[in-house]
Amino acid sequence: MERALELAALGIEADPNPRVGCVLLDPDGLLVAEGWHQGAGTPHAEAMALAIAGERARGCTAVVTLEPCNHTGRTGPCAKALVDAGVARVVFAQSDPNPMAAGGAATLRAAGIQTEPGLMADRVEALNATWNHVLRTGRPWVTWKFAGTLDGRSAAADGSSQWITGAAMRRVMNERRARCGAVVVGTGTVKADDPRLTVRDEQDEPVQRQPLRVVVGDSPVPAAARVRGRDGLYRQLPGGDATAALEALACEGIHHVWLEGGPTLAAAWWRAGVIDEVIACLAPALLGAGTAAVADLGITTIADISRLQLIDVERHGDDVALILNRPTPNCKEK
Amino acid sequence: MERALELAALGIEADPNPRVGCVLLDPDGLLVAEGWHQGAGTPHAEAMALAIAGERARGCTAVVTLEPCNHTGRTGPCAKALVDAGVARVVFAQSDPNPMAAGGAATLRAAGIQTEPGLMADRVEALNATWNHVLRTGRPWVTWKFAGTLDGRSAAADGSSQWITGAAMRRVMNERRARCGAVVVGTGTVKADDPRLTVRDEQDEPVQRQPLRVVVGDSPVPAAARVRGRDGLYRQLPGGDATAALEALACEGIHHVWLEGGPTLAAAWWRAGVIDEVIACLAPALLGAGTAAVADLGITTIADISRLQLIDVERHGDDVALILNRPTPNCKEK
Known part of the structure; x- marks a missing residue:
């Protein structure tokens, strides 16, 4: 998650979207692919990492800073993409506070994927403090x-x-x-x-x-x-x-x-x-x-x-x- | 001189007189006596150290933060007291900027005492910065x-x-x-x-x-x-x-x-x-x-x-x- 947070920080702070990082690890814990969100209209962090991993994503653990999204915006829902790629487990920090995009974890669990929320959630929330603020207020x-x-x-x-x-x-x-x-x-x-x-x-x-x-x-x-x-x-x-x-x-x-x-x-x-x-x-x-x-x-x-x-x-x-x-x-x- | 400066700092900052410390060392460099000035009307640092040392002052090196004074104010001139005590050498930091009290080093030299001015003068001047300021301005x-x-x-x-x-x-x-x-x-x-x-x-x-x-x-x-x-x-x-x-x-x-x-x-x-x-x-x-x-x-x-x-x-x-x-x-x- 440390690495996912580093990747997230590569994103654009002023962008309407939150900054998100994603790391794909194989069952032995070895790095398969990394991704981060580079701004509205570009692929989400998970999509970038899955595209790099290709077939190697099957059976991997995805470590993501934010709960994978569940909605189709300018890009497709990440939760579905992770299911389709055959990822075995998803560890994420912050649950998605955006009501339009939330529900990704439920989609993953419904597909039989193990989900683990909350790891380093405070630090991830701090990274997107202003984005979280607008959703709250x-x-x-x-x-x-x-x-x-x-x-x-x-x-x-x-x-x-x-x-x-x-x-x-x-x-x-x-x-x-x-x-x-x-x-x-x-x-x-x-x-x-x-x-x-x-x-x-x-x-x-x-x-x-x-x-x-x-x-x-x-x-x-x-x-x-x-x-x-x-x-x-x-x-x-x-x-x-x-x-x-x-x-x-x-x-x-x-x-x-x-x-x-x-x-x-x-x-x-x-x-x-x-x-x-x-x-x-x-x-x-x-x-x-x-x-x-x-x-x-x-x-x-x-x-x-x-x-x-x-x-x-x-x-x-x-x-x-x-x-x-x-x-x-x-x-x-x- | 480090120790003399520590002693000087024991003095009273608001006092009209500068804060001064004095250490007497025997020819082997061993400590004989220490003194510091405790405010106008009390003995100067040198006088305090000499009083403690008594006869043991003879042949000593006096390490003083300020050039020993040469004038009789509320107490007698320290330069003369050092001569009378038989001190062999005087190391001091700052030359006395007070025209009324200066000339101590010359008195010491005239009596055959070796004098070494200037050691750590900057730090000693900083200790009495406001006292120096009033003498300058x-x-x-x-x-x-x-x-x-x-x-x-x-x-x-x-x-x-x-x-x-x-x-x-x-x-x-x-x-x-x-x-x-x-x-x-x-x-x-x-x-x-x-x-x-x-x-x-x-x-x-x-x-x-x-x-x-x-x-x-x-x-x-x-x-x-x-x-x-x-x-x-x-x-x-x-x-x-x-x-x-x-x-x-x-x-x-x-x-x-x-x-x-x-x-x-x-x-x-x-x-x-x-x-x-x-x-x-x-x-x-x-x-x-x-x-x-x-x-x-x-x-x-x-x-x-x-x-x-x-x-x-x-x-x-x-x-x-x-x-x-x-x-x-x-x-x-x-």
């Missing part, structure tokens, strides 16, 4: 990233703000953004900064796989705004109802949203309780005045302070990133 | 500590602020404050919070050795203000001239000042360039509105941002402390 996992000084300023008094954090921090955050399904900003940020929101490589060229670029708000986005692009990956969603916007993104297969600003949209989503994770990128610098990195959250007294759970502290170049979760996971609110 | 080393949320707020909109950081952070900061010679606040903080500014133990009892309690500003401090106390350790200094206030504290033997607020005084001292170190105590929390932890620093555009050098990141309980220095040490400004 109906909403993507939302990471809100903001950058500021030690005194909570995101721009100087005259509005200038480039750059507060350094190149190393921006590079790391660019990489994390690339692993999300959608990047979200408000209409105010589009007006103020005209961002492209594309993920770019070291040569400043856009990378091949881009997240959705989502503008949330009711103000019109100019026809010439760079965020629109020409690749069909631009969306505008109405403001006002954070949950509706996030459910719409979930319907597009997005399980991880990267909320980048501005402060007004972030504050609205914070108040709506839909932000799961905060990444505070702090520069070792002071401004003393200027735009507040975080806008009014409706908190008037210290007893109502919004406390978060500190998960990690990272140093990137001269800057510090604090990784925080909401103390109560959103899934418990439902 | 004429001003105490100033540590400005502030506490706030991730978004730079030190109080909620209604003014309530207890507590933003947790008990573990407050305990650690209380311990650091105790190692300083003076705690400084502005008159605004006295009016708003009526702080005692005493260092207290786990039972909330004041500890025996207290830093000076200094209020800076021109507004009158109420006769009933708790900061005044009854132990003669209260001072009020005029506002407006940070350098003059710090020079006055240096004259009282203070080499490390703990500036605790409020934001107005801290901003004034920051603008005056007299703050050497910043400790930002950040709670993993958001307020979105309320009092800014850092007041106007006179910065209007991003090019003028005050950048600091990140020295360390510490976690205390749920909170994070960032330890930062001014990138250009104040001593270079002179």
Whole structure:
């Protein structure tokens, strides 16, 4: 299962599908074939491993990170494929939480195949944490990233703000953004900064796989705004109802949203309780005045302070990133 | 010298005098006596070691962290005491930067004693960093500590602020404050919070050795203000001239000042360039509105941002402390 998990991690984090790995072992425990899922529309991990194994799959044990699927989507059901290939035993970690695809283990057992669920389930679930989150809550996992000084300023008094954090921090955050399904900003940020929101490589060229670029708000986005692009990956969603916007993104297969600003949209989503994770990128610098990195959250007294759970502290170049979760996971609110 | 440095560290950090350790070794390198300085008015490290050694000091090597002093203060000159005791050789780390006390090595050499300066000088200087700082600059080393949320707020909109950081952070900061010679606040903080500014133990009892309690500003401090106390350790200094206030504290033997607020005084001292170190105590929390932890620093555009050098990141309980220095040490400004 360690190896299956390694294989799963080769998959694409931002993909609508979960990352899955599969190892086929013969009755002596020797490796016959490996497979992993390379993204929606490509063969599932089990299908890849079975294709490599061919006739040698007969009598094998399949070790899979996720319960083999039972439904026909863009590819056929894996449970049936394992039965047809004559696999003798299936060990899997996580049971499929997707009601549309679940039932694979029952199909396998009905065909006389021994199934063993639960091995290393926690680690496998962690690998697909945001995908699991959307199945539990109906909403993507939302990471809100903001950058500021030690005194909570995101721009100087005259509005200038480039750059507060350094190149190393921006590079790391660019990489994390690339692993999300959608990047979200408000209409105010589009007006103020005209961002492209594309993920770019070291040569400043856009990378091949881009997240959705989502503008949330009711103000019109100019026809010439760079965020629109020409690749069909631009969306505008109405403001006002954070949950509706996030459910719409979930319907597009997005399980991880990267909320980048501005402060007004972030504050609205914070108040709506839909932000799961905060990444505070702090520069070792002071401004003393200027735009507040975080806008009014409706908190008037210290007893109502919004406390978060500190998960990690990272140093990137001269800057510090604090990784925080909401103390109560959103899934418990439902 | 390792041992001498260990002995020196037994001294009192907040004391006006530097921390010094001394080891006497016989010609075979065997330990004869040890000493360390226990604070102004008590014997110097060399005197303590010589008193223990008595006649056995004759022919010994003295290993001292600081060049033996050459002047008569509250105690007699150590250089002369070493000569009188018949010590054969003196190895010391740091040359005495205090012009009033320097010249000990020359006195020793004139008496035919072999002297070897410079061994582990960097580590010894680091031990007395703030004492060295005041000799170089004429001003105490100033540590400005502030506490706030991730978004730079030190109080909620209604003014309530207890507590933003947790008990573990407050305990650690209380311990650091105790190692300083003076705690400084502005008159605004006295009016708003009526702080005692005493260092207290786990039972909330004041500890025996207290830093000076200094209020800076021109507004009158109420006769009933708790900061005044009854132990003669209260001072009020005029506002407006940070350098003059710090020079006055240096004259009282203070080499490390703990500036605790409020934001107005801290901003004034920051603008005056007299703050050497910043400790930002950040709670993993958001307020979105309320009092800014850092007041106007006179910065209007991003090019003028005050950048600091990140020295360390510490976690205390749920909170994070960032330890930062001014990138250009104040001593270079002179």
